[in-house]
Ligand SMILES: Nc1ncnc2c1ncn2[C@@H]1O[C@H](COP(=O)(O)OP(=O)(O)OP(=O)(O)O)[C@@H](O)[C@H]1O
Ligand SMILES: CC(C)(CO)[C@@H](O)C(=O)[O-]
């Protein structure tokens with residue numbers, strides 16, 4: 204096992220708080236990933252997400268007795284602390300601290316742990332294993348409305364215990380950001396509400412569900428499922444996927460959508476706890492889909508073992524392809540060896556290797572883990588034509604995930620015009636909702652394109668979109684690393700999401716940089732990148748354009764290092780100019796709220812994406828020589 208970083212293990216609350224305060228005094232930001240241990244890829248995805256937001260990451264491992272009633276499975280909850288630490292050691296980027304308290308309800312001498320006989324808790328009293336032990340803890344946080352439905356119905360003390368222990372963790376760890384999985388959708392919403400209502404100064408981020416190779420949402424309790432039960436439990440995800448597809452095709456009647464899921468789960472031998480389509484914010488049941496909703500399901504399989512799953516439906520049942528919460532996008536061409544993918548909604552990165560032929564894929568983001576190497580197998584193009592189709596793609600990783608990929612037919616190319624780009628979390632300031640930008644549709648004129656022309660045109664547009672996302676995600680090479688890691692600055696490396704090479708991440712580390720305004724920092728980095736590229740070209744170590752570039756102007760080769768930085772440069776100038784028109788963004792940076800930022804960014808992006816892409820495309824298509832001699836301006 205390759206050790207990335209040895210986490211510091213802290214068991215004492217006061218020591219934990221002291222560590223956090225020391226780090227914060229040094230200007231470091233802290234991300235907290237609360238867990239109950241027995242870690243899997245779902246947890247790891249939260250850690251990766253944390254890396255994109257903060258300097259340091261704390262993972263708490265604590266099986267909280269406060270959220271279990273005495274009749275629930277506290278005593279059989281799986282645990283393997285040593286195994287957890289081993290997993291955490293090998294997470295890319297590492298974990299700084301594992302907070303593993305023995306008892307978070309120990310206040311030093313006040314309470315007495317004692318056995319209470321089971322009979323005492325029957326009779327309607329709402330008690331958790333904390334009260335049962337008589338430790339004297341009596342303060343609970345309740346998020347009164349949101350906790351009522353779904354899981355709250357069958358587990359009356361659950362959310363009270365979750366909200367309370369998370370509030371305690373927040374007070375002990377004092378994080379800047381906290382990360383939760385949307386697998387437990389209601390829990391995530393409840394924590395967000397608690398943070399808002401109690402004025403915690405913490406950003407709560409929801410992370411997409413990570414599924415196992417068979418499609419089952421990863422979960423610590425899955426270990427209790429027998430292979431047969433596991434197989435049956437897949438009915439939740441499978442029927443939810445069908446319901447999601449039906450909703451995307453226009454089915455807005457929730458009764459019918461729910462019935463189809465309930466029936467499928469029952470037929471597989473599951474006992475439904477709940478199957479609800481609810482408003483994403485209020486969690487109130489919805490009868491007809493008109494806005495953003497989420498379909499939550501919990502069912503029992505086997506002896507009291509339960510699986511949960513959920514699927515976010517985009518509210519507007521009228522739209523079809525357009526309502527995919529895309530992006531991305533693999534841009535695949537036969538001559539390419541690797542290519543960077545950028546996935547929304549987490550704006551994460553991956554290389555694609557070994558793809559078989561020219562194709563463009565749009566992947567459903569809910570099933571894509573971040574930082575993933577993809578290996579596409581089989582002939583994905585049949586009869587020279589793309590059919591809208593779902594295919595399974597294996598991901599090269601020890602724990603394989605399944606990846607749903609939507610292929611578009613050449614006939615669907617027109618639909619592509621109306622595809623909206625979604626920039627959900629282009630930066631940590633983005634709101635929970637998505638920022639939409641319709642720039643691609645008009646840029647790519649696929650009308651009348653033949654099959655062979657269509658792919659490169661679309662590829663080109665998508666790649667440019669990716670570059671924008673990359674820019675916005677802060678993945679611009681850091682100044683201090685440019686010279687020392689020159690040989691690493693290739694298309695793949697630069698976009699790999701490697702925290703070391705990430706402009707935003709490196710920027711956070713750079714004390715000097717903090718003193719400057721964001722625009723200046725980015726400007727400097729870009730200038731360095733461009734100078735670096737030019738120098739390497741002069742020294743003959745840079746990328747050589749293909750001889751026949753002019754014959755294939757839309758080839759992806761046109762977007763190698765130099766052009767890519769020039770596009771970023773052009774984008775930057777445009778963004779700067781646009782930013783000036785909405786207000787002086789540099790000056791605003793210290794004062795605007797995070798939500799204002801996302802609105803500003805959204806507007807700026809919408810106004811600037813298309814013209815800058817067009818300007819850049821014009822520049823690049825006119826390039827006769829292989830060596831760029833000047834930085835183009837797009838104004
Ligand atoms: N498959 C997953 N994808 C994304 N996030 C997940 C996934 N599984 C768990 N999480 C998140 O990890 C955090 C810690 O969860 P927890 O330790 O309870 O694990 P779990 O797998 O959810 O356990 P359980 O089997 O009890 O449901 C929660 O925010 C949870 O939503
Ligand atoms: C948030 C949490 C760690 C609180 O104990 C738990 O409910 C979980 O792991 O989902």
Ligand code: BAL
Nearest residue numbers: 239270271361387390
């Ligand atoms: N992630 C859910 C924790 C629980 O079921 O207790």
